[in-house]
Amino acid sequence: MSESITTKNVTFKVFRFNKDTDYLPYYKEYKMEVTSEEVVLDILNRIKWEHDGSFSYRRSCRHGICGACAMKVNGKGTLACKENMLDLVELFGDEIVIEPSSIKRAVKDLIIDKGDFWEKHDQIQPYLISEIDEHPEMECAVSPEESERLLEADLCIQCGACHYSCPVVELNEDFIGPAAFVKAYRFEADVRDEAHNARLEEVGLPSQGVWDCVKCYECAEVCPKEINPIEKITKLHNMIFDAGISNNKVAERHAVGFAHSIKKHGLLDEAELVRYSEGTVPMLVKHGKVGFKMFTKGKVVMPWNMPKSDKLDEIKTLVKSSMTSKY
Amino acid sequence: MGKLQYALFTGCTAKESTPEQLKSTYAVAEKLGIELIELSEASCCGASHLQDYDDFLSLVLNARNICYAESRGMTMVTICNTCQLNTAMTKHRLDKDPELKARVNEKLAEVGLEYKGTSEITHFLYAIIDDFGLDAIREKVVTPLSQFNIAPFYGCHNIRPSELQNETHRSAENPYNPNSLDDLIIALGGVNVDYEEKNKCCGFHAELQAPKTAAALTGKALMGAMDANADWMVTPCPLCHLKLDTQYEHASHAVGRDVKMPVLHMQQMVGLALGCTPAELGLEHHVSDVDFV
Ligand code: SF4
Numbered sequence A: 001m002s003e004s005i006t007t008k009n010v011t012f013k014v015f016r017f018n019k020d021t022d023y024l025p026y027y028k029e030y031k032m033e034v035t036s037e038e039v040v041l042d043i044l045n046r047i048k049w050e051h052d053g054s055f056s057y058r059r060s061c062r063h064g065i066c067g068a069c070a071m072k073v074n075g076k077g078t079l080a081c082k083e084n085m086l087d088l089v090e091l092f093g094d095e096i097v098i099e100p101s102s103i104k105r106a107v108k109d110l111i112i113d114k115g116d117f118w119e120k121h122d123q124i125q126p127y128l129i130s131e132i133d134e135h136p137e138m139e140c141a142v143s144p145e146e147s148e149r150l151l152e153a154d155l156c157i158q159c160g161a162c163h164y165s166c167p168v169v170e171l172n173e174d175f176i177g178p179a180a181f182v183k184a185y186r187f188e189a190d191v192r193d194e195a196h197n198a199r200l201e202e203v204g205l206p207s208q209g210v211w212d213c214v215k216c217y218e219c220a221e222v223c224p225k226e227i228n229p230i231e232k233i234t235k236l237h238n239m240i241f242d243a244g245i246s247n248n249k250v251a252e253r254h255a256v257g258f259a260h261s262i263k264k265h266g267l268l269d270e271a272e273l274v275r276y277s278e279g280t281v282p283m284l285v286k287h288g289k290v291g292f293k294m295f296t297k298g299k300v301v302m303p304w305n306m307p308k309s310d311k312l313d314e315i316k317t318l319v320k321s322s323m324t325s326k327y
Numbered sequence B: 001m002g003k004l005q006y007a008l009f010t011g012c013t014a015k016e017s018t019p020e021q022l023k024s025t026y027a028v029a030e031k032l033g034i035e036l037i038e039l040s041e042a043s044c045c046g047a048s049h050l051q052d053y054d055d056f057l058s059l060v061l062n063a064r065n066i067c068y069a070e071s072r073g074m075t076m077v078t079i080c081n082t083c084q085l086n087t088a089m090t091k092h093r094l095d096k097d098p099e100l101k102a103r104v105n106e107k108l109a110e111v112g113l114e115y116k117g118t119s120e121i122t123h124f125l126y127a128i129i130d131d132f133g134l135d136a137i138r139e140k141v142v143t144p145l146s147q148f149n150i151a152p153f154y155g156c157h158n159i160r161p162s163e164l165q166n167e168t169h170r171s172a173e174n175p176y177n178p179n180s181l182d183d184l185i186i187a188l189g190g191v192n193v194d195y196e197e198k199n200k201c202c203g204f205h206a207e208l209q210a211p212k213t214a215a216a217l218t219g220k221a222l223m224g225a226m227d228a229n230a231d232w233m234v235t236p237c238p239l240c241h242l243k244l245d246t247q248y249e250h251a252s253h254a255v256g257r258d259v260k261m262p263v264l265h266m267q268q269m270v271g272l273a274l275g276c277t278p279a280e281l282g283l284e285h286h287v288s289d290v291d292f293v
């Protein structure tokens, strides 16, 4: 405990809003001296206790377990009880903006309506589905190896940090979102679960499902429990192919198209990939204009000019021998 | 400083839809006295989609690409964010999991190769910042970019997940407040523009399957840069470049407002400041015309 405590003067701009009485939100400024021992939640408490008793936010466990205190500091999603305040000052400078996880869902100050988050969970049957013998003769044992397959998806505290950092959740209200995908994976990977295809079909549907993920890695970056949701999303993609329930939709053909192209050229034939994924006519309708502009600028390689990797035979051999999926 | 040498993994885009990116990479390397040896044997990295279909195949192909940098005894340099992520992720997974590495090497042995884990993998942006140095770059500037407000667009796959990314370069980058491109702009004499979308996604990887989402993300990025008074944008990722440079019509439609501006590859920006000609940088290939040179 010999490390000395440091302090810093910080200006906090805090999101304030009461859905019942305010037409628009506003930011209230508080200047405070912050010590290196304080986490963000300490600052929120001080605002409430020393400045304005009506300031509202959720918290409960204060130990990164309940997931109630998720919010954003200068746009970075975090748990208020976990993140050291001065670490954030180091990152963002001494003007700190504190906002709810999702501004458009704000109800009172940092408290949001998390209804959509729970609805998405409901949608993927977030529980074990299994015919249970009411009078079992022995326990249903799960080996350590089998439980490792969950890849710690079961450690999710449902704080919503990933969900409300996901750009697709922000734009498309049908999108199931990273947290519910994690939950879907948690049960799909459970050896006792028997729902399999029903749940997988749900997470594979266009617009709402895994194919609409833009692969931005925001969810992996933000998760305070280091759960890496996009890793689970990739696993769900793999499971959909393995279960043979992918049905030739654009996105699925897009993923498979890579393997075809690599086998042929080593490289990706960009134009051919689009054609294979979408079909010739939809491709021309959707991309014809942009494609033509690109062509005039020398950005389209004709099939007869397609470059090939050297030692293409090696690539062909490996594609043949290492392929683990069939389509 | 001795001559810097790297094994260049071009990726597919630079050989097809962004030929200007390959040209400008070589032009800048020449100005800086960096030698690039092209990994002509390399295959596509799978662009973060092949792994959805077949994760193991994606690992094997990426490991093979790395083998060719290893056999030349060089650091691999990438010029695409997604190539960087896929390749560095492969290295990370194989280096920390001997069992997986053995399974991959069993396949590679069929073509007489072995993945060892001896080569580093870094993006050209970080290679020049780490190894050449911003001060040394500043000294080489012949045409400072001082009359331009430049909006950096980082591209997801160079900054996230930061734990992996920060293994691949020495200058630390924080995905919530990245600084490498900003620092480079400043070193070249330009004015760096701050805007909310600079570390956000352009939507490229959902272009075919979720065109509306993709277009909205591109539109928001262009809009953010325009509203921050940028004269042009710059990105280290050819995929971001494709979105921002060619998709302005879909993007404008998605955000309900005309959004369009010149977008340069990071290499083109450096090249301009170092005195390369527009032709050497392939500026004629842009769909959103580069009208200021
Ligand atoms: S990687 Fe996919 S799920 Fe995760 S935040 Fe990005 S779009 Fe959302």
Ligand code: SF4
Pocket (backbone or CB within 6 Å): A155, A156, A157, A158, A159, A160, A161, A162, A163, A178, A179, A182, A222, A223, A224, A225, A226, A227, A228, A229
């Ligand atoms: S995956 Fe992580 S960020 Fe997302 S809800 Fe669970 S604990 Fe929170």
Ligand code: SF4
Pocket (backbone or CB within 6 Å): A214, A215, A216, B081, B082, B154, B155, B156, B157, B158, B200, B201, B202, B203, B204, B205, B237, B239, B240
């Ligand atoms: S910004 Fe878009 S194109 Fe660039 S790496 Fe990220 S997802 Fe890919």
Ligand code: FES
Pocket (backbone or CB within 6 Å): A058, A059, A060, A061, A062, A063, A064, A065, A066, A067, A068, A069, A070, A079, A080, A081, A082
């Ligand atoms: S108060 Fe429970 S996680 Fe922060």
